[in-house]
Every structure is written in C-alpha cells, then in structure tokens.
Amino acid sequence: MEHDSLIVDLLKYCxxxxxxxxxxTIREARVKLDVLIKRLKDASLLLDSYSSNRFTMHDIVRDAxxxxxxxxxxFFYKRQVQLDNEWLNMDNVEKYxxxxxxxxxxxxxLPNSINFPRLKLFCIENNNHSLRxxxxxxxxxTELRVLLLVGIDLSHVPPSIKxxxxxxxxCLEQCVIGDNLSIIGGLKKLRILSFSESELKGFPFELGQLCKLQFLDISNCSKLEVIPHNVISCLNNLEELYMRNNTVEWEIGGKTNASLAELSHLHQxxxxxxxxxxxxxxxxxxxxQALDYYMITVGDFKMFSVEGFKMPDQYKASRTLALHLKEGNNNIHSQKRIKLLFSQSERS
Known part of the structure; x- marks a missing residue:
C-alpha cells in the first residue's frame, strides 16, 4: 500500500x-482494525496522515x-520500472x-495467460489506458482471492475472469468497462466489489446474484445512469454502499429502473x-436509524460547491446530511424521515 493510504483499503484486505x-462482518472488522492501528501507531510503526480516514508509514519502516x-x-513487487515479458520467467512459480x-x-x-498456481493477490495499477x-x-x-486493476482498458471484460x-x-477502478460485465455475476464468493471512477455504462441484472457481497463502491462513475429494478435489493448481506458523484436516475416506484425504496431491504x-x-x-x-455512518446530499448537487458547502472526505466515518431545496419547496416539515436524519446527523 502507498503512503497516506485509505484505512478502508486496509480494511478490505483484512x-x-x-x-x-x-x-x-465489516462492522466487527472495523472495530478490531481501529484497535490494531492504534497499537501500531503507539509503537511508531504507523503514523497519522493528513486526514483521519488515512494512515501513513515512515520510509524506514516501509523499506524494512x-x-x-x-x-x-x-512476493513480487515492482514500481515505476520498465517491464518486458521476462518478468514472467521466474524460478519456482509455485512459491509466489x-x-x-x-x-x-x-x-x-500482457501475455495471453500466466501460470501461478498459488497466487492469492494480483494487482496492476496503470497509467496507460491502452493496456488490455x-x-x-x-x-x-484460479486460486486468486484479490484482483485489483486500475487504469485498464476493459471495454471487453476477459471471459477467463469466470x-x-x-x-x-x-476492484476495477479508473477503467473503461464494456457491456459484458454480466459475467461477474458468476463469482459467487465476492465480498468486495468496486468500480470507483470507472467508465461504467451499465449495471447488469446478474450482479444481483452476488449474495455474499458486503461492500459495493460505484462512486464517481459519471456515465452510470441506470441500475435495473430489484438488483440492489437482492444484495442481502450488503453492509456498505458508496454511490457519491454519479448520475443514476432513480425511479419513483421502481418498475424498470431501481428505486431508493430498495435500500430498505438491505437489513445489514x-x-x-x-x-x-x-x-x-x-x-x-x-x-x-440503523446506519452507523451516512453522507447524503439531497437536491441540486452543483449548488453545494457554489455556496461553499463541502461534504466530508469519502470513506470518512461521518453522519452528514446536506439539503438544497428549490425555491418555494417547504414540504421538508412534513418529511418525518428527513427530520429523523437531521436529528441523528453530526453535520448538516
């Protein structure tokens, strides 16, 4: 992990x-991780970062x-070096x-295939969006537990991912993602799924089959406009949902597209x-009232930045509600659910 890493990323790996x-549960893991991070900071093995939702590590500790x-x-780790396919000709591939x-x-x-029979984690963070x-x-x-691809052209998701x-x-982040994403619905053991900052054009119905999913991040997906009806409500074990900065068109009643009422089915x-x-x-x-944390904006999102209101950093443990009502819209006083959020919020 990099300097000033997000605690939530460490949480995912844990x-x-x-x-x-x-x-x-993620809730239990958060509590134990907070204790562990405090112990590591007390021992000077971890350090405070510029934000409370991040941590950092001294270079000497990191090198050790x-x-x-x-x-x-x-463990095979390379950073900002030139690689040809010779890096694949490693001795004793079974150990990696x-x-x-x-x-x-x-x-x-990348080669047509790689063979590492004991590989548990594979990560490519890339700034060449032509890489396929x-x-x-x-x-x-096939023993892989974690796949992290950043900045990759996935306009055709490889069939072998099944x-x-x-x-x-x-985690398929900052990627261009094609319309054959439904293949991911077959990965039944997924617990963490992130498309953060990707060009995600569709959210296939098959993703509702991920019954063990606990963490879903579709934040900053600017091209995502439609989520099919009854997909989110099928994710019964979902504990954390991040949807900041996207343009999903929520349907009132929800017969074709998803409605926000589906969130009430997510009891976890x-x-x-x-x-x-x-x-x-x-x-x-x-x-x-069952949420530990929430950051919710209601209304014209662009006006929040114009008027100087700033939402807390993403993934921060916060209870924040922001409202921007149209002129003459005073029906907030009849909205008990809004009043409930206001009464619970730490910042509004």
Whole structure:
C-alpha cells in the first residue's frame, strides 16, 4: 500500500485475506482494525496522515517491511520500472502468492495467460489506458482471492475472469468497462466489489446474484445512469454502499429502473454515501436509524460547491446530511424521515 493510504483499503484486505480472525462482518472488522492501528501507531510503526480516514508509514519502516516480504518469498513487487515479458520467467512459480505492479511500463503488453498456481493477490495499477487484458489471461491463477486493476482498458471484460471462482475482492477502478460485465455475476464468493471512477455504462441484472457481497463502491462513475429494478435489493448481506458523484436516475416506484425504496431491504446496511436528486425520490421507509455512518446530499448537487458547502472526505466515518431545496419547496416539515436524519446527523 502507498503512503497516506485509505484505512478502508486496509480494511478490505483484512476481510478478504482473513488477516483479522474471528470476524464475519465489516462492522466487527472495523472495530478490531481501529484497535490494531492504534497499537501500531503507539509503537511508531504507523503514523497519522493528513486526514483521519488515512494512515501513513515512515520510509524506514516501509523499506524494512518490504525487505521481510521479499526474504520470506512469494512476493513480487515492482514500481515505476520498465517491464518486458521476462518478468514472467521466474524460478519456482509455485512459491509466489502476491504480484503487485504499480505504474510500470509493460513494454510488450500482457501475455495471453500466466501460470501461478498459488497466487492469492494480483494487482496492476496503470497509467496507460491502452493496456488490455487478453481473453485467457486468468486461466492459470484460479486460486486468486484479490484482483485489483486500475487504469485498464476493459471495454471487453476477459471471459477467463469466470475461472476465478475463489475471488473475494474485485476492484476495477479508473477503467473503461464494456457491456459484458454480466459475467461477474458468476463469482459467487465476492465480498468486495468496486468500480470507483470507472467508465461504467451499465449495471447488469446478474450482479444481483452476488449474495455474499458486503461492500459495493460505484462512486464517481459519471456515465452510470441506470441500475435495473430489484438488483440492489437482492444484495442481502450488503453492509456498505458508496454511490457519491454519479448520475443514476432513480425511479419513483421502481418498475424498470431501481428505486431508493430498495435500500430498505438491505437489513445489514451500516454505511451509505449517496446523492438523491430531490425529496420526491427519498425513500419513505425510515431505515436510516440503523446506519452507523451516512453522507447524503439531497437536491441540486452543483449548488453545494457554489455556496461553499463541502461534504466530508469519502470513506470518512461521518453522519452528514446536506439539503438544497428549490425555491418555494417547504414540504421538508412534513418529511418525518428527513427530520429523523437531521436529528441523528453530526453535520448538516
């Protein structure tokens, strides 16, 4: 992880790689992780960052940590170097459990497939959006638990992704994503799914089959306008939902597109970050009292920046409600669910 990393990213790894034992929910993992981070800070192994939802690490500690990982084996990490396909000709491929490539120049592109039978985590963070993943690329890494792809051209999602039956965390971020995303619906063990900042044109109905999903992030997906009816309501185990800065058209009543009323079916939901275009779309069922954290804006989103109002940083533990009503719209006084949110909010 980088300097000034998000605590929520560390949380994801702890959940899907079973780093914290004896927890089944994100809520439990958050509590234990907070304790662990405090202990590490007290021991000067971690440091405070510029924001309370981040942490950092001193260079000396970081270098020592990487050195230990390399010596123990199974760890391949490259950052901002030029790579040709020679990096794949590693001795004893059976020992590798982690491959992490950060902003490397992959000269020859990716090979048709790779074979690492014990690989648990594969990460490419990329700034060359022409990089593509070949169709059969994932066939030789079927033990994978974590797949993180950043800045990749996925206008055609590789069919071999369906081979990753043990995958628990899938992050396709800052990517161009095509319309064959429905294939991901077959990854039944997914617990973490993120499309943050990606060009995501559609949200297929098949994603409602991810019954173990606990964390969904579709924030900053500027091209996502439609979520099918009854997809979100099928995600019964969802605990955290992030939908900031997107243009989803919520339907009132929800016969074709999703309606916000579907959120009331998510009985495990504890964290919510989203925008609601107007009061009419606001769900009538007052389920918000069960949330630990929420950051909700209602109304004309552009006006918040004009008037100097700033929402808390994303993924921050906050209870914030922001309203911008049209002139002459005074029906807030009859909205009990809005009043309830106001009474619970820390900032409004």
């Amino acid at each position: 959940i899907v790689l079973s780093i914290i034992e004896g927890v089944t 940590t990487l050195s230990i990982a390399f010596k123990e084996g199974g 459990t982690v491959i992490s490539l950060h902003y490397c120049d992959i000269v020859d592109g 993943i070949p169709d059969k690329f994932f066939e030789g890494i 081979c990753l039956k043990k995958l628990r965390m899938l 939901l504890k964290a919510l970050d989203m925008q609601i275009p107007d009061l009419d779309a606001f769900p009538k069922n007052a389920f918000f």
